[in-house]
Amino acid sequence: MPDLWMPGATRLDIGDHAPTDGGPAKAVAHVTWDRNASAAEPADLVPYETLVTYFGRNPDGKAAAPHLLWDPFTGRLTQFHPADSRSKSLVDRAGGTRTNRAGSVVIQVEALFFPYCRVDGRVYARLRDAPCKGWAALRDWVHAWGVPNVWPMGQPTDFTAHRDESVWERQGGWYAHAHVPENDHTDPGSWPDLADAPAPGRPAYEPFPGSGFFVPGRRSPVIAAMHARLVAVGCGRYRTHTDVDVWGSGDRASYAAWQRKLGYSGDDADGIPGRTSWNKLQVPRV
Structure with a gap:
């Protein structure tokens, strides 16, 4: 199991823990939006420590605290x-x-950001234009918890709402605050890419590891990535979402659902991956 507390992040446990309900693994992208600024009137970024104090020690802030506060300009995380x-x-x-x-x-995840914030004399209209230091490690830790590196409702590119409760309920992945049902916020407006561009000659997706790879008890990050993709394409038949990196009966049932979705039947939908169905699933490279 991945670490409950992200390695490299400052731990400030505010207590009040409670379980989740189960289902497709998700992450939600927010920006703190501490000040209203504009191109004509930019404003200095609020100090990171101010937000740490608000979420970590202020009663009102604790009542709305995220899992993580991320400073995209320095890479600090709490x-x-x-x-x-x-x-x-x-x-x-x-x-x-x-x-x-x-x-x-x-x-x-709350990114310390608001549109037209000023840092070291430079003004940033979009979060993705910031240095986004620490993003790769943050993304990879979230992914290790089974969150697919996908945006089921599309990567945010502006401050407009796009909400669909049925997608939210059924698909794992990253959601903008602007995507979440029952909410009216429209942040974050933009976000860094979920996947690195593949190096020249390196495929973006996991190559087929061979049918013999999929045996009971096999533990691998490839299986965790496959698990996330099967949930994301609506073929999750898992009874639990623990040990997502271990091949088991839930993986076989879910993969059989994927094979049937592709039109296979009988022995061709036995739940053991084959090269053609695997390539069509597009499991992200791990």
Whole structure:
């Protein structure tokens, strides 16, 4: 199992832990939006320590604390909740989906940012234009918890809402705050890419490891990545989302569902990956 507390992040446990409900693993992208600025009137970025104090020690801030506060200009990270606990950064109305709990994990990340913030004399209109230091390590830790490196409702590119509760309920991956049901925020506006560009000659997806790779008890990050993709394409037949990197009966049932979705039947939909179905699943390189 990955670390409950992200390696390299400052741990500031605020307590008030509570379980999630299970289901497709998710992450939610927020920006802190501490000040309203514009191209004509930019404003200095709020100090990182101010937000750490707010989320970590202020009663109002604790009531809305994410899992992680990330400073994209320095790479600093502070974590307030362990990965397997819900946090409280989303509005959760009575009835309907339990937004903060709707997944095996729902890891929420607040980037220290607002549009037209000024840092060292330079103004940044979009988060993705910032240095985004520490992003790769953060992304990889979230991915290790089974969150697919995909945006089920599309990568955010502006401050408009795109919400679909059925997608939210059924698909794992990264969601903008602007995508989450029952909420009215439209952040983060942009976000760094979820996958590195592949090096020349290096495939973006995991090559087929051979049918003999898929035996009971096999542990591998490739299996965790496959698990996430099967959930993302609507073929998850898992009863639990623990040991996501170990091949077991849930993986076989889920892969059989994928094979049937591709049109296979009988012995060709036995749940053991073959080269053609594997290549079509597009498991991200790990």
